[in-house]
Amino acid sequence: MAERMLQFVRLSQAQPEKRDVAARRSDFGEIYREFAADAAAEQSSRCSQCGVPFCSVHCPLNNNIPDWLKLTAEGRLEEAYEVSAATNTFPEICGRICPQDRLCEGNCVIEKGFESVTIGAVEKYITDTAWEKGWVKPPTPRQELPWSVGIIGAGPGGLAAAEKLRLRGYQVHVYDRYDRVGGLMIYGIPNFKLEKEVVLRRWQQYEAGGIHFHLNCAVGQDVTLAELRERHDAVFIATGVYKARDIEGIGSGLGGIVAALDYLTASNRDNLGDAVPDFASGALNAQGKRVVVVGGGDTAMDCVRTAVRQGAAAVTCLYRRDKANMPGSMREVKNAEEEGVEFAWLAAPEAFVGDAGSAGGGEGQVSGVRAVRMHLGLPDATGRQQVAPIPGSAFTIPCDLAIKALGFDPEDLPRAFDEPALPVTRWGTLRVHHRTMMTDLPGVFAGGDIVRGASLVVWAIRDGRDAADQIDAYVKAKAGNKLAVAAE
Template sequence: MATQKMLKFVTLDRATPEKRGAEARKEDFGEIYRQYAAEQAEAQASRCSQCGVPYCQSHCPLHNNIPDWLRLTAENRLEEAYRVSQATNTFPEICGRICPQDRLCEGNCVIEQSGHGTVTIGAVEKYITDTAFEEGWVDPIAPYKERPESVGIIGAGPGGLAAADVLRRQGVQVTVYDRYDRAGGLLTYGIPGFKLEKDIVLRRNKQFEEGGVTFKLNCSVGEDISFAEIRAAHDAVIIATGVYKTRDLQGPGSGADGIVRAIDYLTASNRKSFGDAVPEFDSGELNAKGRKVVVIGGGDTAMDCVRTAIRQGAESVKCLYRRDRANMPGSQREVANAEEEGVEFVWLTAPKGFAGDPVNGVMVQKMRLGQPDATGRQVPEVIEGADYVEEADLVIKALGFEPEDLPALWNEPELEVTRWGTVKANFRTHETPMEGVYAVGDIVRGASLVVWAIRDGREAAEAILEKLNAAGASVAAE
């Protein structure tokens, strides 16, 4: 019976949720994709081939049971679909919105490989959990029994919150420390509303608060509280700070006014959407309105910046990237959305320096792709004599992020880091060489995806529970 509902990919074409027109969506920061109607979600889920080896699942960092919840959606068993989805993922409604499905689950869909167009996994995932919230199926965090042990989590981003969810549901006392005034990390302040509306994040934050997670916000470790104090207060500690140090630009004029960091620019925009007082935005320092904007970089952060600048009313927005479109690390879907909205991509270009102070131009050198390096990617090479100046009065650096020097910031020289500055941690348990201290997400991996941070956080929480349970059993035996 179940199989009759499936395998519709032969007769039913792929259909994504309706996308708002570019002219309309440029005027606000609302999400650009509309929600599926129930019959559309069921129909698109029914295209799944229920293949014997689900590559969508194996290529998902969380190994979500995608074929199962697609089948349940196709059969209109939506609450069950939500239960299956939530079993492996703390934030399915967020992953459905911001995961690069084209590089993960959907990019490895078997029917995509056979030319039928991938199942719209991300859109269905989003639909399932949004519906679950609307229908009241989302269970509060209510542990069956409270435990005396406590865990301190440094960082209220997706990795830290995923760990908090798993631990709290088992009755562990959880305190989350974060430098910002709202929980969520980059989900709150880094990702623009047109990809992830902020009430979606705040809804989850509220769930954690109501479930007994203690948040200590506006709390900077190393300044307001020491790492040693946090360790002393808890049975285990998870470092989930993410990476916030911006890779810098070199070249003449790189310190000029008007050259800003992507994280500062995006945070200011998101704070403005919350109604916060943002002097740097109001002064124009971090506001693109009426300006000629150049964004340097080719990842998803660069896409967030160019599309934010469009919505702020920039006169023009250009993105410089040293490789070509095919080699761009950012989502191709985001590139297409940006182009529809009026962003101009200038491929095979890199900044050589900057003119003026405040900046009034980017000195650009043209590139070509040479021989592949050890990773197989072609190396950009400068084309001599092809330099030119690109007009700009706001330059946004979106070159990626690096870890801060935590041992120095926290006065903890014993905290071991790699040569890249990331915290050393066990690949499976996420425990560091420092007893009882764990590390998850970007501070271990380097700048990566939200879904990897969620996986790390859940795994670390499970490892901590295993150790706490073993210690409790040992005490009981005595």
């Protein structure tokens, strides 16, 4: 091991090369180039092979990171892929979009003195190589089981559960209200972070493995939850959260003020070749406009960087805390700064300003966001610094398009699914028994954002994999009880 590993003392950290800023501002291609094989092996060899690997401890999937880094350093890539895929359903996606600076890489033990191992880039390289070499196979079970499971939601949580259950032989049916598989990975995350072919090839692979997809199927409209419970031995709800948080106030009804997900979905659909009337009309297109994005998370970074690529005249991110307190990935903030995004730190929106509207009573069009400077105070109960406005500090940022990227809340699923007995918490998320992941409805399980609240793709994958284990135990126990009763 000493010959190949522990090379951080002589090798510096090197991320894959980024495309030129001018080039990446003009298209939606991923900004990082591929690692060369030698570079991936070298960067993997920087791993210190800790006795207690904090990278794994701080990964929601507890990936065996030191193991597949060592295998990559030794050129044993197929084995590295097998180790990686053993704990992660989508390593090629996590390698692209996980905030490694807050998770595995941020907790690498060599980070302080030598900079962390480039874990995410190596993870992406391993799995992209596996796809190229044909090592990624459809989830084909050794034997078919007579039981079926219905999964509501074709996002990362639902797909992770579907793959694991299918490998065990279950008949798996996935229901989704959209026309493509992938959820927010398709419609919410821009191509420059996650090219859509990376997600769509998984869809093809899962269909080849016998997973059945029912798209354009809205539970509560096209089929009820009660019908799914009758049809399947268990149901897993992994819908995610899509209801945009909003801010009310002066001018909030002006034209040109849009929700982040509407804006990102329009852009992603246009890039997929779909006809998007609101994009074509300019309502959800930033071309030539002065854009202000309100918010500081990863969705806000997706919006500002999308606006740059659409040819916005100016792009400003308005965030009420400072850079150090942003909830989003610092890597994404750096990329946005490189691409020309302006940041108004410690500034909160106070009102939207615009013209008076038409004589017919229209609201008019937004022309600016009036904001007030904020002061960071003492930490609250969560440990995060509170913010307070500074009197007399108001200022206005001109804009033609204001995008609200304030996060997401759960939809009212009991009403949407026409199932009043579906239990929810005071936050509107589904309430489950956390040991079994089952709701109060027998055989109905839930996981991902609809239980956690808005979170990361990697946590949805973790919940989907865990739910598959719980569903398997539940279905087999129920079948065993039926056999025992029949025997009596």
